[in-house]
Amino acid sequence: MDIFDTFLNVEVMQRTFPMLIRGLWITLQLGAASIVAGLILGLLLAMARLYGVAPLRFLTRLYIDIFRSIPLLVLLIIVYYALPFLGLRLSPFASAMGALTLVSGAYTAEIFRAGIEAIPKGQFEASAALGLNPLRMMADIILPQAVRIVIPPLTNNSINVVKDTALASVVAMPDLLKQATQAQALSANPTPLIVAAIIYIAFLWPLVAGVSRMERRFAARRR
Amino acid sequence: MTAFVSIRNLRKSFGTFEVLKGIDLDVAKGEVVCIIGPSGSGKSTLIRCINRLEPFSAGSEIRVDGTAVTSGRALAKVRAEVGMVFQSFNLFPHLTVRENIMIAPRRVRGTSRADAARQADRLLERVGIASQADKYPEHLSGGQQQRVAIARALAMEPQVMLFDEPTSALDPEMVGEVLDVMRDLARTGVTMIVVTHEMGFASQVADRVIFMDAGQIIEQGPPAQVLSNPQEPRTRNFLGAVLNH
Numbered sequence: 201m202d203i204f205d206t207f208l209n210v211e212v213m214q215r216t217f218p219m220l221i222r223g224l225w226i227t228l229q230l231g232a233a234s235i236v237a238g239l240i241l242g243l244l245l246a247m248a249r250l251y252g253v254a255p256l257r258f259l260t261r262l263y264i265d266i267f268r269s270i271p272l273l274v275l276l277i278i279v280y281y282a283l284p285f286l287g288l289r290l291s292p293f294a295s296a297m298g299a300l301t302l303v304s305g306a307y308t309a310e311i312f313r314a315g316i317e318a319i320p321k322g323q324f325e326a327s328a329a330l331g332l333n334p335l336r337m338m339a340d341i342i343l344p345q346a347v348r349i350v351i352p353p354l355t356n357n358s359i360n361v362v363k364d365t366a367l368a369s370v371v372a373m374p375d376l377l378k379q380a381t382q383a384q385a386l387s388a389n390p391t392p393l394i395v396a397a398i399i400y401i402a403f404l405w406p407l408v409a410g411v412s413r414m415e416r417r418f419a420a421r422r423r
Numbered sequence: 424m425t426a427f428v429s430i431r432n433l434r435k436s437f438g439t440f441e442v443l444k445g446i447d448l449d450v451a452k453g454e455v456v457c458i459i460g461p462s463g464s465g466k467s468t469l470i471r472c473i474n475r476l477e478p479f480s481a482g483s484e485i486r487v488d489g490t491a492v493t494s495g496r497a498l499a500k501v502r503a504e505v506g507m508v509f510q511s512f513n514l515f516p517h518l519t520v521r522e523n524i525m526i527a528p529r530r531v532r533g534t535s536r537a538d539a540a541r542q543a544d545r546l547l548e549r550v551g552i553a554s555q556a557d558k559y560p561e562h563l564s565g566g567q568q569q570r571v572a573i574a575r576a577l578a579m580e581p582q583v584m585l586f587d588e589p590t591s592a593l594d595p596e597m598v599g600e601v602l603d604v605m606r607d608l609a610r611t612g613v614t615m616i617v618v619t620h621e622m623g624f625a626s627q628v629a630d631r632v633i634f635m636d637a638g639q640i641i642e643q644g645p646p647a648q649v650l651s652n653p654q655e656p657r658t659r660n661f662l663g664a665v666l667n668h
């Protein structure tokens with residue numbers, strides 16, 4: 201029995217591959233939904249943090265700091281196992297998406313804030329002097345410029361969200377990792393875990409490489 | 424004289440430092456006013472108060488065409504009527520030259536894309552850079568960028584144009600082309616308030632020159648009087664320093 205039969209067993213691979221694909225599909229849905237919801241939440245938080253009235257600014261800061269401090273696994277378990285005591289029972293998908301979104305939103309808010317603050321003051325003044333209202337100023341002038349600055353860190357954050365979806369297996373989500381562990385138990389062979397790892401890498405490596413390329417390009421342009 | 428821009432007892436402080444110490448100023452429709460004075464005297468702050476890029480102290484009053492410059496709707500109306508040109512151009516780098524000019528008419532007035540584009544091309548013609556419409560600002564020289572900035576402000580058909588040292592960031596050989604555009608503008612009857620160190624421009628184009636120092640108007644009058652025959656010692660000192668450097 202050689203190492204290939206143990207870790208890359210072709211027969212086990214063929215048998216368990218459909219399970220892994222079902223898990224991958226759920227991982228991608230959960231990741232995409234949490235990323236999009238986190239972007240929206242993050243943008244709203246960034247606006248409140250920058251332009252809200254003082255009490256709102258304080259509350260947003262509190263939120264952002266708390267949700268960047270709490271371990272995602274702890275939050276996930278609270279949402280899934282503790283909220284039902286308050287009568288709030290969420291499905292595994294909703295719990296996982298909720299926890300991922302709450303945390304991703306906090307990180308995204310800081311990314312957007314930094315991006316907006318990097319835009320020169322003259323851009324705000326020129327927009328205001330032309331009579332653009334604050335919403336139009338953001339939508340037409342500030343955010344389109346900030347996007348270039350925030351895309352690399354936002355992509356990094358998205359990579360983290362997809363990785364963190366693996367934690368959802370603790371709340372009985374049949375995601376890629378959960379399916380892989382089950383397939384491993386059924387086939388009494390670790391090959392499905394190795395395949396799952398390869399699938400994660402195959403999906404995230406291009407994004408990681410893309411971020412590096414973008415960062416190099418932006419750095420070159422700034423010179 | 425009916426004042427188009429009227430400023431009463433304008434006070435402004437940064438922290439405990441009072442930058443404007445009670446300015447009174449009336450500018451008539453069509454008048455060209457040049458503001459001169461030493462660095463830090465409050466010239467920029469004064470004109471930035473007119474469209475409230477700087478908030479000013481309670482008790483001060485600024486009116487543009489009768490509308491008090493406060494906040495909300497009244498401020499929106501004033502900003503639509505007041506154009507501003509900055510020392511550092513502040514063009515929008517992610518938009519082409521034409522789009523820079525179109526954005527305010529489209530977003531503030533709701534002008535159609537086609538009408539805004541036609542108007543932008545007319546304005547570019549007027550400031551002499553029609554051929555640059557599809558370029559991005561970074562590909563233009565400083566003088567061209569400042570002319571685009573003037574066209575961008577004119578697109579809102581403002582009643583008043585504010586200029587804050589529009590030629591100070593330019594290489595010397597480009598100063599003339601921007602001043603020429605401003606000279607043309609003055610002839611069309613737009614009310615202009617210009618902070619400048621260009622004494623030649625002030626003496627030829629201004630109806631009135633205002634000398635400011637330490638947050639106050641020290642002396643004002645026709646350019647021939649203020650620039651050639653100043654009454655106040657502080658004005659004389661300043662002009663002596665500027666003209667002999």
Ligand SMILES: Nc1ncnc2c1ncn2[C@@H]1O[C@H](COP(=O)(O)OP(=O)(O)OP(=O)(O)O)[C@@H](O)[C@H]1O
Pocket residue numbers: 437442460461462463464465466467468469
């Ligand atoms: N945002 C600010 N915060 C604190 N102090 C400020 C601010 N803006 C301007 N000042 C101060 O207010 C004073 C007047 O500034 P202002 O820019 O109006 O002068 P200026 O006459 O335009 O000078 P310059 O010819 O150098 O442009 C200066 O002492 C300046 O340091």
Ligand SMILES: [Mg+2]
Pocket residue numbers: 466467468587588
């Ligand atoms: Mg100034």
